[in-house]
Amino acid sequence: MKKLNIGDELPGLVIKPITRTNLALYAQASGDHNPIHIDPDHAKNVGLSDVIAHGMLVMSYLGQAITNQVKQSNIIEYGVKFSSMTRIGDTLTCKGLIVDVRQTDTRKLLKIELKVFDQNNDQKLIGFSKIALSKS
Amino acid sequence: MLDRSLINKRYPPISFNIEKQRLRFFAKATGQTDPVYFDEQAAKKNGHPSLLAPPTFLTVVGHEQDEPYKYITDLGIDFGKILHAGQTYKYHYPVYAGNVIKMESQIIDLYEKKKGTLQFIEFQSTYTNQDNIMVAESLATLVAR
Numbered sequence: 568m569k570k571l572n573i574g575d576e577l578p579g580l581v582i583k584p585i586t587r588t589n590l591a592l593y594a595q596a597s598g599d600h601n602p603i604h605i606d607p608d609h610a611k612n613v614g615l616s617d618v619i620a621h622g623m624l625v626m627s628y629l630g631q632a633i634t635n636q637v638k639q640s641n642i643i644e645y646g647v648k649f650s651s652m653t654r655i656g657d658t659l660t661c662k663g664l665i666v667d668v669r670q671t672d673t674r675k676l677l678k679i680e681l682k683v684f685d686q687n688n689d690q691k692l693i694g695f696s697k698i699a700l701s702k703s
Numbered sequence: 704m705l706d707r708s709l710i711n712k713r714y715p716p717i718s719f720n721i722e723k724q725r726l727r728f729f730a731k732a733t734g735q736t737d738p739v740y741f742d743e744q745a746a747k748k749n750g751h752p753s754l755l756a757p758p759t760f761l762t763v764v765g766h767e768q769d770e771p772y773k774y775i776t777d778l779g780i781d782f783g784k785i786l787h788a789g790q791t792y793k794y795h796y797p798v799y800a801g802n803v804i805k806m807e808s809q810i811i812d813l814y815e816k817k818k819g820t821l822q823f824i825e826f827q828s829t830y831t832n833q834d835n836i837m838v839a840e841s842l843a844t845l846v847a848r
Contacts, residue, residue, distance in 0.1 A: 582734065583734075589732075592728075592731070592732040593732045593733065595728070595732070596725075596728045596729040596731070596732035596733070596763075597729065597732070597762055597763055597766060598762075598763050598765075598766030598767045598771075599762070599766050600766075601782075603783070609783075612783075613783050613784075621787075622786075622787040622790070623759055623762050623787065623790065624732075624733065626759050626790060627733035627734075627757065627758075627759040628733065628734060630733075630757060630758040630759055631733075631734070631735065631736070631737075633758070634737060634757070634758065635736075635737070639739075639755060639757070639758060639797070640797055642758060642794055643793065643794055644791070644792065644793050644794065645758050645791070645792050645794070646789070646790065646791030646792065646842075647789060647790055647791075648788065648789040648844075649786075649787055649788055649789060
């Protein structure tokens, strides 16, 4: 990240439309085999029109918006609240905005507000990350 | 009504070996483009001892056990009604391929919203590596609707 001031935005990260294959692979890779993500029959039985994406998959995509800009070892905290379901075919855009910058004796502490939207500008999650950069 | 006597209930520690293949598969499934997550040579060139686990990888440790959702069934909640409402990680130390991670968890809060129609469970975990370094903490918020 070149600029590190309050109000600076992280470059937006656009994710290819969510496919069933994405969800099947993530189910296997994560060990989260909840059928709500992989079995449309089950999804219908619990009142959904189709499978929904794992929230943690969306959080994983969003994490790249951070790690594309700072070293992962600089991330000291990363949290999200899921606000809306992500469905097959959704195109997600991950965004970040620096909302706080603090300088301590040894480190520069950043707080980034994070959001993910779909193609209809529906907010999928809101989150934050705290970053600690050592003074160079 | 959630049984609030289960607040602070602890679950037995579980241990997970972080294998390179699993990290590569997780990197692929989450669309990682930075090779430190799937190419060991690149990881070493960037100063890492082996493949680096991405920020959300520790979720795997929670899932890879015999009864990953025992804390939900202990509450008498139908797993089909559960949605993931939130997730937070605090990071203290990097996690690499070859690490053996011990996860210890407990229910830390139970509460209801919207006149009891939404029931929230807060489940906290700590992750310690084979050198007894606490590498991370997590807080999962689940909602039963």
